[in-house]
Amino acid sequence: MSAPTTEIDCRDLPCPRPIIELAKALPSVAVGDLLAVVARDPAARHDVPAWCRMRGQEYVGEERAADGAPRYVVRRLS
Amino acid sequence: MSSPREVYLDSASSTPLHPAARETLLAAVDRGYGDPRRLHAAGRDARLLLDNARAVVAECLDARPDEVGFTASGTEAVHRGLLGLTTATGRDGIVHGAVEHSSVLHAVAWRSSSAHASVAVDVTGRVDPADLAAAADRPGVGAVALQAANQEVGTLQPVDEVELPAGVPLLVDAAAAVGHVPLPRRWDALTASAHKWGGPAGVGVLVVRRGTRWTNPFPGDDGLDQLGGFPDVPAALAAAAALQAVLAEREEVAVRQFALVDRIRAAAAALPDTEVVGDPVARLPHLVTFSCLYVGGDEIVSALARRGFGVASGSACTASTLEPSHVLAAMGALTHGNVRVSLGRETTADQVEGFCAALTEEVHRIRAEAGL
Structure with a gap:
């Protein structure tokens, strides 16, 4: 997997702010590129894939940031 | 109370x-x-x-x-x-x-x-x-x-x-x-x-x-x-x-509730970026759940309560555990912005219309305030 071009830090943001930030950041990423959101909010694990499904983007998977926080990777498709 | x-x-x-x-x-x-x-x-x-x-x-x-x-x-x-x-x-x-x-x-x-x-x-x-x-x-x-x-x-x-x-x-x-x-x-x-x-x-x-x-x-x-x-x-x-x-009175009440819930399902489905979850037909007559992107479950429940409508939510922010609903998670549904509406035996069509109008306004207001 190539490195994401953009990462947004939503570690300390409560639900649904990580998803709001994800939606706001999407236009800054070129189609085909990756966008990662780092979020400790437990809802993000379910809501990043659900957002991708609803908004027609690709959910790539979950990783860990250097500090262990969950990092959810999305590919912009449109 | x-x-x-x-x-x-x-x-x-x-x-x-x-x-x-x-x-x-x-x-x-x-x-x-x-x-x-x-x-x-x-x-x-x-x-x-x-x-x-x-x-x-x-x-x-x-x-x-x-x-x-x-x-x-x-x-x-x-x-x-x-x-x-x-x-x-x-x-x-x-x-x-x-x-x-x-x-x-x-x-x-x-x-x-x-x-x-x-x-x-x-x-x-x-x-x-x-x-x-x-x-x-x-x-x-x-x-x-x-x-x-x-x-x-x-x-x-x-x-x-x-x-x-x-x-x-x-x-x-x-x-x-x-x-x-x-x-x-x-x-x-x-x-x-x-x-x-x-x-x-x-x-x-x-x-x-x-x-x-x-x-x-x-x-x-x-x-x-x-x-x-x-x-x-x-x-x-x-x-x-x-x-x-x-x-x-079950059959008579259920027929009425089923139609009223269909009205709420249609109003929720007409909202942008909103997902109505659960089987549309093989379902309880009085209950519907939907999730609105970019809306906090606690925000929408509180907003609807201010407008005079008491509803529940499966979103994490409304749960004592701060974990989202295991039901929504198991279905792969959006867990935030979740609203569960369940009608009573006396819920009227006017009340449902009032709810649908308040829901539409509050979801648009909350999203506008979030900058979306």
């Missing part, structure tokens, strides 16, 4: 007392104080009322009176029912649908077993009966739990299509379904909760079919007559009266 002007749209959490229950409760409170095991007049009076309650509940649930026991709650009924089945089979493993009520999940966690299995659901929240049967056909499985209908999204489960291996009993948690839809017929134990159908809180029901092996998993004897100690006789009788009354 909810405002007298609030339109209460959370009957799936708890319903107001049905008028029939209220009358019965007030009459029984004065007569039903005695110990039903005693042979004096007060005891015989209480025994008469308790037996009457059991007979009515049995008839309503298509069971025999001696198959019915009253518990302190629907949760206690599930715990005693499920753990009593595994205690009797001597196999601790429990197979269950992934979207069962938390009382089932807690009963499963009570005794560890490598044979426990949670069976996945499809996007509507429905369990595949073949998957459930396959999971049950493994060594160490002592019981299977499958709900009649889901408490959060309303999807009906295909209980009567489940073919379990011989010797593996099925417990059906009917708490969300009783009084709303015809119940499944294929079960060995069934549980329900009176405050969900218009009876008083503090009355759960556990039905164990004759011929089903069930052993009290908690201290006490194995009878269903006095599960968990001294029974609340007046409340049990009021619960029975409510059940009888609710079933008498």
Whole structure:
């Protein structure tokens, strides 16, 4: 997997702010590129894939940031 | 306390007392104080009322009176029912649908077993009966739990299509379904909760079919007559009266509610970036759940409460655990911005129209404030 071009830090943001930030950041990423959101909010694990499904983007998977926080990777498709 | 002007749209959490229950409760409170095991007049009076309650509940649930026991709650009924089945089979493993009520999940966690299995659901929240049967056909499985209908999204489960291996009993948690839809017929134990159908809180029901092996998993004897100690006789009788009354009007109420819920489903589906979850047809008549992108569950519930509508949410921010609903998660549904609406028997079309208008305005306002 190539490195994401953009990462947004939503570690300390409560639900649904990580998803709001994800939606706001999407236009800054070129189609085909990756966008990662780092979020400790437990809802993000379910809501990043659900957002991708609803908004027609690709959910790539979950990783860990250097500090262990969950990092959810999305590919912009449109 | 909810405002007298609030339109209460959370009957799936708890319903107001049905008028029939209220009358019965007030009459029984004065007569039903005695110990039903005693042979004096007060005891015989209480025994008469308790037996009457059991007979009515049995008839309503298509069971025999001696198959019915009253518990302190629907949760206690599930715990005693499920753990009593595994205690009797001597196999601790429990197979269950992934979207069962938390009382089932807690009963499963009570005794560890490598044979426990949670069976996945499809996007509507429905369990595949073949998957459930396959999971049950493994060594160490002592019981299977499958709900009649889901408490959060309303999807009906295909209980009567489940073919379990011989010797593996099925417990059906009917708490969300009783009084709303015809119940499944294929079960060995069934549980329900009176405050969900218009009876008083503090009355759960556990039905164990004759011929089903069930052993009290908690201290006490194995009878269903006095599960968990001294029974609340007046409340049990009021619960029975409510059940009888609710079933008498069920079809008429359900037709009306089904159409009103379709109206809410359409209004929610018309909102941008909003997903209505659960089966649109094979569902409870009075309940609908949807999730709105970019909206906090607590925000939308509070906003609707300010507008005079009382609804529930499965979003994490509204839960004591701060974990999102395991039901929504298992379905792959959006967990934030979640709203569950459940109508009462008297909810009107005007109230539903008012709700739909308030919902649309509040979702747009919250999104605009978030900069979206």
